[in-house]
Amino acid sequence: MNTHSIFAIIVSVFFLAACSSGEQKEGSDTSSSSSKSGLTQFQEKHGIGPYTEKIELGEIDPALVADGDKIFEQNCSACHKIDERYVGPELGNVLNRRSPTFVMNMILNPDAMVKKHPEVRAMLAQYYTPMPNQNLSQDQARAVLEYLRSETK
Amino acid sequence: MKSVLFGLIVALPLVFAQCSKKQDLGGNSEAAQKVYVAPGEHDEYYGFMSGGYSGQMPIYGIPSGRHLYTIPIFSQAPVNGYGYSEETKPMLETSYGFVPWGDAHHPELSQTEGVPDGRWIFINENNTPRIARIDLSTFKTVEIIEIPNSAGNHASSFVTPNTEYVTAATRFSIPIEDGNKDVSIDSYAENFDGTLSFIKVADEGEMSIDFQILVPGYNYDLSHAGKGPSDGWAFYTTYNTEQANTLLEINASKNDKDFIAAVNWKKAAEYAAQGKGKMVEGPHAHNTFDKKTHTATSEILNKVRMLDPRELEGLIYFLPTPKSPHGVDVDPSGRYIVGGGKLATVLPVHSFDKMITAIENEDYETIIDGVPVLNYESVIHAEVKNAGLGPLHTEFDGKGNAYTTAFISSEIVKWSLETFEVTDRIDTYYSPGHLMIPGGDSKKPWGEYLVALNKITKDRYLPTGPELFHSAQLIDISGEKMKLLLDFPTDGEPHYAQAIPAELVTENQVRFYKLDDNEHEYVTKSEKATKVERDGNEVHVYMTAIRSHFTPDNIEGIRVGDEVYFHLTNLEQDWDLPHGFSILGANNAELLVMPGETLTLKWTPQRAGIIPFYCTDFCSALHQEMQGYVRVSPKGSKTPISFGTGK
Numbered sequence: 071m072n073t074h075s076i077f078a079i080i081v082s083v084f085f086l087a088a089c090s091s092g093e094q095k096e097g098s099d100t101s102s103s104s105s106k107s108g109l110t111q112f113q114e115k116h117g118i119g120p121y122t123e124k125i126e127l128g129e130i131d132p133a134l135v136a137d138g139d140k141i142f143e144q145n146c147s148a149c150h151k152i153d154e155r156y157v158g159p160e161l162g163n164v165l166n167r168r169s170p171t172f173v174m175n176m177i178l179n180p181d182a183m184v185k186k187h188p189e190v191r192a193m194l195a196q197y198y199t200p201m202p203n204q205n206l207s208q209d210q211a212r213a214v215l216e217y218l219r220s221e222t223k
Numbered sequence: 224m225k226s227v228l229f230g231l232i233v234a235l236p237l238v239f240a241q242c243s244k245k246q247d248l249g250g251n252s253e254a255a256q257k258v259y260v261a262p263g264e265h266d267e268y269y270g271f272m273s274g275g276y277s278g279q280m281p282i283y284g285i286p287s288g289r290h291l292y293t294i295p296i297f298s299q300a301p302v303n304g305y306g307y308s309e310e311t312k313p314m315l316e317t318s319y320g321f322v323p324w325g326d327a328h329h330p331e332l333s334q335t336e337g338v339p340d341g342r343w344i345f346i347n348e349n350n351t352p353r354i355a356r357i358d359l360s361t362f363k364t365v366e367i368i369e370i371p372n373s374a375g376n377h378a379s380s381f382v383t384p385n386t387e388y389v390t391a392a393t394r395f396s397i398p399i400e401d402g403n404k405d406v407s408i409d410s411y412a413e414n415f416d417g418t419l420s421f422i423k424v425a426d427e428g429e430m431s432i433d434f435q436i437l438v439p440g441y442n443y444d445l446s447h448a449g450k451g452p453s454d455g456w457a458f459y460t461t462y463n464t465e466q467a468n469t470l471l472e473i474n475a476s477k478n479d480k481d482f483i484a485a486v487n488w489k490k491a492a493e494y495a496a497q498g499k500g501k502m503v504e505g506p507h508a509h510n511t512f513d514k515k516t517h518t519a520t521s522e523i524l525n526k527v528r529m530l531d532p533r534e535l536e537g538l539i540y541f542l543p544t545p546k547s548p549h550g551v552d553v554d555p556s557g558r559y560i561v562g563g564g565k566l567a568t569v570l571p572v573h574s575f576d577k578m579i580t581a582i583e584n585e586d587y588e589t590i591i592d593g594v595p596v597l598n599y600e601s602v603i604h605a606e607v608k609n610a611g612l613g614p615l616h617t618e619f620d621g622k623g624n625a626y627t628t629a630f631i632s633s634e635i636v637k638w639s640l641e642t643f644e645v646t647d648r649i650d651t652y653y654s655p656g657h658l659m660i661p662g663g664d665s666k667k668p669w670g671e672y673l674v675a676l677n678k679i680t681k682d683r684y685l686p687t688g689p690e691l692f693h694s695a696q697l698i699d700i701s702g703e704k705m706k707l708l709l710d711f712p713t714d715g716e717p718h719y720a721q722a723i724p725a726e727l728v729t730e731n732q733v734r735f736y737k738l739d740d741n742e743h744e745y746v747t748k749s750e751k752a753t754k755v756e757r758d759g760n761e762v763h764v765y766m767t768a769i770r771s772h773f774t775p776d777n778i779e780g781i782r783v784g785d786e787v788y789f790h791l792t793n794l795e796q797d798w799d800l801p802h803g804f805s806i807l808g809a810n811n812a813e814l815l816v817m818p819g820e821t822l823t824l825k826w827t828p829q830r831a832g833i834i835p836f837y838c839t840d841f842c843s844a845l846h847q848e849m850q851g852y853v854r855v856s857p858k859g860s861k862t863p864i865s866f867g868t869g870k
Contacts, residue, residue, distance in 0.1 A: 143749045144738060148769040148794050156869065157772070199845055202770055204796040205735075 119175030138217025275716025288711030297325025307812030309823035313521035329719035337666030341727035352376030371505030392443035415440035451557030455489035482541035500530035533593030550616035574604035605643035618663030661722035736819030743821035745790035768802035776851030780864035803839030
């Protein structure tokens with residue numbers, strides 16, 4: 071499995087380098103690899119993890135945002151900033167790129183996401199450091215999601 | 224892997240061929256199968272071996288013999304900074320100051336109703352008398368208590384059936400009673416005494432010395448508590464009842480019999496609770512490691528309660544026992560007390576019932592310093608004949624059999640608790656000291672395996688110069704005949720060992736420390752909270768680590784001669800993601816910090832310049848990038864404190 075994933079990284083670095091000039095191509099590239107991924111359509115869109123159905127969101131809850139802010143600061147901010155790329159991607163716009171369910175699965179199941187989800191695997195070639203599992207509970211992850219919602223521009 | 228298998232296949236028949244005259248070795252494939260734990264699978268038992276003069280406790284999987292981990296206890300550990308980090312240095316404090324290297328002896332698992340329960344394991348330090356408690360949810364030493372009025376804490380750390388007490392005793396008698404201790408050595412008989420110590424263990428594990436018993440000036444060697452009918456009693460071997468103070472190998476080997484001391488600890492505990500005896504001088508360190516602050520503290524206590532058998536009746540009796548007995552082992556039923564008379568030709572087995580009857584009948588040979596000596600003929604139940612030369616220790620399989628190590632004849636001797644006759648014997652390589660059967664000194668041994676802890680290794684493994692690891696041998700005791708299964712080298716000198724079914728320990732395992740629960744004085748729970756603070760020439764760096772960077776990783780404003788404390792918090796919250804820390808020219812140590820933990824390294828920069836630091840544990844693909852710089856300016860320079868990461 072290790073040699074597999076290293077091979078995959080090398081391949082995706084190669085792809086990324088080859089395709090870095092055009093966003094269009096990068097998009098088509100990921101979609102072609104995802105067809106070989108063995109993932110369900112749901113997983114491709116919403117990630118692999120404890121959430122197998124789309125989560126429902128209501129109005130933004132300010133108390134939950136405040137909780138999420140604290141959890142984010144302790145568990146996430148060493149690598150993620152809201153307004154800029156740091157060790158990981160900037161997160162002020164993550165919900166414009168990913169579904170809330172995808173974000174939840176990414177927080178709660180990063181090891182499998184990095185290994186199995188072709189788009190996340192491709193991100194490894196861009197960001198190099200695989201996202202650590204900070205072992206948040208589902209409630210804590212939900213609070214972080216609320217915080218990210220509140221920061222979304 | 225293949226070469227190992229090949230080695231097994233080649234080696235086992237050779238061993239078999241060489242030894243087949245003396246041993247009933249299983250077929251080689253049978254022995255190999257019994258110890259083969261497939262990749263990714265786990266051993267059946269945790270084996271906790273004493274590290275002996277290493278002061279630590281190496282852990283081995285049984286039956287594979289895999290070395291799983293070594294718990295740092297009485298010695299500084301150049302693996303994770305135990306005894307070097309500011310948080311753990313207090314664990315090695317004693318009333319003599321900091322002792323960096325101790326001599327560990329007998330591990331003993333905590334028990335509930337006479338059966339090992341997997342909560343804690345205790346182990347004694349012989350040289351500067353102490354007992355440690357290790358929490359088996361973290362495999363960390365969480366408490367060490369010093370034993371005052373003691374020298375050579377050998378008969379330790381054996382527990383009573385519900386871990387009410389863990390006990391200790393002086394191996395070397397010394398002048399103990401308050402007053403002048405500066406006496407001539409040859410006034411031994413007049414001035415030297417021994418003590419037996421009872422350390423109370425609270426429900427949460429905390430230890431305190433409840434009382435000591437002043438006993439005649441002999442050497443007190445080993446111990447075991449009674450169980451079942453003999454619950455409430457503890458037994459200690461003595462030698463040097465001759466009271467020799469020089470050339471003991473001759474002068475302490477003259478008497479045909481020495482004693483096993485039988486202590487009625489329940490009675491003693493009642494006396495102590497009633498405030499009997501007297502409080503005497505007894506400076507001793509008590510070191511505790513706080514789980515929440517990840518920090519140890521050490522305090523010195525000055526007094527202990529001493530009970531004197533000359534004043535308090537019914538505390539202690541002597542059972543005459545041939546000859547310079549070493550081990551004292553109580554069978555699972557609690558009815559028999561076996562003495563390992565290392566110079567004796569027979570293995571004496573005392574009867575607890577007979578002992579009680581003799582006490583009731585005041586069937587005494589004599590009374591020494593308030594201690595009645597029971598008549599040998601009244602307490603002896605059987606003498607096992609032909610039990611090998613130099614019998615030392617006995618363990619039990621729970622199926623009516625006892626197993627005794629014979630040091631001089633280098634064998635394990637199996638004998639029956641019904642007939643008291645030898646039923647089997649197997650050679651060991653070479654000269655076993657202790658032996659261990661999982662649960663073998665408890666009420667319910669798991670049996671199945673026996674480990675001989677051999678003192679002499681010589682040619683058993685590839686030679687490593689004059690200094691060799693010791694040699695353990697795994698023996699199958701599931702059948703009528705013992706069968707040698709495996710040799711494996713053990714670190715240090717395993718004296719005693721204990722083993723417990725793995726599930727009793729794995730179910731309570733802590734995988735990482737929760738950052739939320741970390742109450743360390745200098746914890747840094749987020750990068751935002753990182754800082755560098757100067758107070759005179761003391762500088763505190765509140766630093767974090769997460770894959771794959773430190774924050775801060777650039778620090779300026781440090782001066783030559785400052786005392787810099789790096790308080791490193793590992794922000795990871797997942798199993799098995801430690802980060803290390805080392806800095807060029809550190810005269811102290813390195814750190815290895817577990818997820819959610821905070822540890823502190825003190826560093827005194829000596830030279831102006833740029834000093835790199837880095838993570839010593841290969842933590843990620845970008846581990847080699849996990850580094851930083853400290854700018855050290857000359858003494859008195861005005862470079863302001865500044866710090867950061869990614870700026």
